[in-house]
Amino acid sequence: MGKFTKKIINLPKRLLVEEPLSLYSGLRGMFRHSSKRVGLPPGQAVYTGTQTDIPFNISVFAYTDHELTEHHNISTDELFTLSESHKFLWVNIEGIHHVDKVKEVCDAYAIHPLTMEDILSVEQRPQIDDNEDYLYVAVKMLQFDPKFRKTVSEQVSLVLRKNMVITFQERKGDTFDGVRTRLRSGKGKIRKEGSDYLLYALVDTVVDHYFLVLEKFGDELEEIEERIMLKGQKRDFTMLYELKREMIHVRRAVWPLREVVSKLERDDIKFIRKSTRVYIRDVYDHTIQAIDSVETYRDFISSLGDLYQSVISNKLNEVMKTLTIISAIFIPLTFIAGVYGINFENVPEFGWEYGYAYFWGLIIIVGGITGLIFKIKKWV
Structure with a gap:
């Protein structure tokens, strides 16, 4: 009997009986989303995520060193009018399942159909694509949902053009409130530097929130460790399994980002100035730290699983x-x-x-x- 078969047999009965397919839910979701494109030619505008009733919303921060104006819930025509100004623009688009409107925006800014396809394919790994007229970056934004005590992952696509950053999100709510606060206050370099600095700030905020999510993992694991040492109940093993699945999703978001940030720092990308690469190097260091934390917690989860088995074995030995x-x-x-x-x-x-x-x-x-x-x- 192989190791994998033994692990399946030793899983809690609830996971094998009530949720027999939960072991492969992440892969199943990936394949289900990918199946929507089967048979279609490249560059087709097909949203691969879950359809929701979230309205399509465009918000714009138009700013210079001395001035900032905010525009919320504007139409695409108003957006195109703002684009003609000489200000730096941050265009945030929510509700990319409205494919027609996303296509309208992409066509207006000469975003290649293959890039639009990547924007609408929400189950892909973080990536970077340097085009002639723009720079495309896709990252995974992680947030911890305290209600369900689990990690919520969302793909955020960033398009960097001259004097403009466009972010595409699936739903309302993100980790960019700190960037918005800095833009409104006018403190620091964010309004003095170019759009590439804004791109750096957005990516840096995404990476910083990885540590907040990992901190929640650490708190959960410490509580489980204490309970295992005191009681060693079956629900603790079940929670360890669920945390291990969550950590797999976090790892899928963090590991590929290292390559993306490395290219932003080292490659000769015309949209990224040399002065901004110094700050991107700091993001790279944070990404490496996040990866180290993920691997540490993965080992910790495995060791807690062994500890649980040892505590149960000791209890059984005492009874015998x-x-x-x-x-x-x-x-x-x-x-x-x-x-x-x-x-x-x-x-x-x-x-x-x-x-x-x-x-x-x-x-x-x-x-x-x-x-x-x-x-x-x-x-x-």
Whole structure:
């Protein structure tokens, strides 16, 4: 029997009976989304995520060193009008399942159909694509949902053009509030530098939130470790399995990002200035730290699984030890009771006046001596 088969057999019964397909839910979702493109030519505008009722929304931050204007829930025509200004623009688009409107924006800014296909394919790994007129970057944005105590992953596509950054999101709510605050306050370099610095700030915010998610993982694992040491209940093993699945999703988001950030830092990309590459190098260092943390927590989860098995084995050993001691004490007592339970007539003790008291005294003495021997041997 292989190791993988043994792991499946040892999984909690709830996962095997109530959720028999949960082991492969991530892969199943990936294949399901990819199947939407089967048979289609390249560059087709097909959204591969889950359809929702989230409205299509465009918000724009138009800024210079001394001025900032915000525009929310604007139309595509208003967006194209703003694009004609000489300000730096951050265009944030929510609701990319509205494929026609996304296609309209991509066509207006000469975004290649293959890039548009990547924007709408939400189950791909982080990547970077340097085109003639723009730079395309796809990252995975992670947030921790305290209600369901799980990690929520969303693909964010960033398109860097001259004096403009366009971000495409699946739904409302992101990790960019810090960037918005910095733009509104006008402090620091974010409004003084170009759009490539804004791209850096957005990617840096995504990476920084990885540490917040990993911190939640650390807190969960510490609580589980304490419970395992005290009780070692079955639900702790189930939670470890679920955390391990969550860590796989986090790893899929973090590992490929290292290559993306490395290209931003080292490759000769005309949209990234040399002065901005210094800051991107810091993002690269943070990405490496996040990867190290992911690997550390993966090892920690495995060690907690081994610890759980050890605690359960120790509990079982204690139970077996107790039962063995009780059985060992009662073996001679059972023998004595069997001897005096025979059906022969000429047993001398049967005629004694104090034969019954003699029997119980013998039982107590033999049981006490057996228990004393276990005590001296320190088996109890």
